[in-house]
Amino acid sequence: MATGERSKAYRRTRQNYDSALLVVASVVRSWDPCSLIGSGAPPDEFDAEIATVVAHIPCISDAASAAAALSSVFSASFESSLFSPARCAAPADGETGLPADSAIRKPCFQGSAREQG
Structure with missing residues (x-):
């Protein structure tokens, strides 16, 4: 891949x-x-979780997988009993929630050596 092509690909990926x-x-x-x-925490309160959810986007194909991603990320950061996939279903809804956009998704390599290592 030529340098100019790599630069364009990077810009697309970054965008x-x-x-x-x-x-x-x-x-x-x-x-x-x-x-x-709502209780006065700064708007960047969830930035770490937001970045982690974005990293899950390649594996998000529908509202259920979006809810599972939210559940996984927020359960790791907060009390896990508060973030079941069912509780995370509303923000994962396809119309108002997380993107399942082919422009930002790539195939998920679940269980592959790439994911494990």
């Missing part, structure tokens, strides 16, 4: 990441798990 980050940030901040932002 896709930035777009996904904005969408996921909007969804998570509107959802406001644990009502932290």
